[in-house]
Amino acid sequence: MDPITYLEKQNRWFKISLGSALLLITGALDFLTGYELAFSLFYVIPICLLTWFQGRWTGIVTSVASAIVWFAADKAAGHQYPNMLVPFWNTTIRLLFFVIISTLLLMLKKSLERERELARVDYLTGIVNARYFYELLPREMDRLRRYQHPLTLAYVDLDNMKNTNDQFGHGTGDQVLRTVATLLKEHTRSTDVVARLGGDEFVLLLPDLSDALARVVFSRIQKALRKEMLLHSWPITFSAGVLTCTASPDSAAEFVAMADALMYSVKHENKNDVKYLTYDGEETIPQHIIAQQLL
Numbered sequence: 001m002d003p004i005t006y007l008e009k010q011n012r013w014f015k016i017s018l019g020s021a022l023l024l025i026t027g028a029l030d031f032l033t034g035y036e037l038a039f040s041l042f043y044v045i046p047i048c049l050l051t052w053f054q055g056r057w058t059g060i061v062t063s064v065a066s067a068i069v070w071f072a073a074d075k076a077a078g079h080q081y082p083n084m085l086v087p088f089w090n091t092t093i094r095l096l097f098f099v100i101i102s103t104l105l106l107m108l109k110k111s112l113e114r115e116r117e118l119a120r121v122d123y124l125t126g127i128v129n130a131r132y133f134y135e136l137l138p139r140e141m142d143r144l145r146r147y148q149h150p151l152t153l154a155y156v157d158l159d160n161m162k163n164t165n166d167q168f169g170h171g172t173g174d175q176v177l178r179t180v181a182t183l184l185k186e187h188t189r190s191t192d193v194v195a196r197l198g199g200d201e202f203v204l205l206l207p208d209l210s211d212a213l214a215r216v217v218f219s220r221i222q223k224a225l226r227k228e229m230l231l232h233s234w235p236i237t238f239s240a241g242v243l244t245c246t247a248s249p250d251s252a253a254e255f256v257a258m259a260d261a262l263m264y265s266v267k268h269e270n271k272n273d274v275k276y277l278t279y280d281g282e283e284t285i286p287q288h289i290i291a292q293q294l295l
Helices: 003-008 012-032 040-054 056-076 085-120 130-147 161-168 170-186 211-232 252-269 287-294
Strands: 151-159 193-198 201-207 237-245 274-279
Touching (some): 012 056, 040 056, 040 085, 085 130, 130 193, 130 201, 130 252, 161 170, 170 193, 170 201, 170 211, 201 211, 252 274
Antiparallel strands (some): 151 201, 151 237, 193 201
């Protein structure tokens, strides 16, 4: 485990205590080595640590404390100045240096967090993208194995999407996708995951949802989607496969392939329908069909 991951898992008082200890150790070493050796750079370590993990104001307080500790260590080491204003000037300059370092580090952290968030979000709909969905799914499958709570995956495909693009234009097609994403988010819990896998395919990951509850929830979603399509006169219907697992499939890819195969069975029959299935560890969908979806 790398140091940053380790520290992220610790509580705030551990981080504050560690930063304070590093600051005091730096001040003590600064005093012991005398004023001839510059030690300013080492004060940046506790400043960066507390700024990164505790935020702006903790970083500023640590910067002020670092400047004061440096000033005290410098005076205690017996550094004499020709003018009494010089040490105060030096302290002010160091304080500004520490604050600038703290501010730049915060800007870097916010930029990294924004990039990380953008990498997880589908650019068109604003919901989770396929990449992040496939990061989240194994975690929920681990919970399923550990706690034996049901896990439901709904695979939704929009029927007649090509005809809609051809008839109304791709701008309308994009509006359809955004509308569907919004409705799916509105009719699911904050703990659920709504993702766009690409094109006109969406998935819902619904933890702790049994087969009976999944039918109730998805029926409500289905009605809301149909109502919205009729409201806009969009010729869109929905084919879906809703798979509830009480035992975990062997892999995330197989889990998705099973729900995908269930959805395609609707697609190949009459579209605009939902099929429900409960997986308890036994083979419920022919393996050759799952294999096709994995390709």
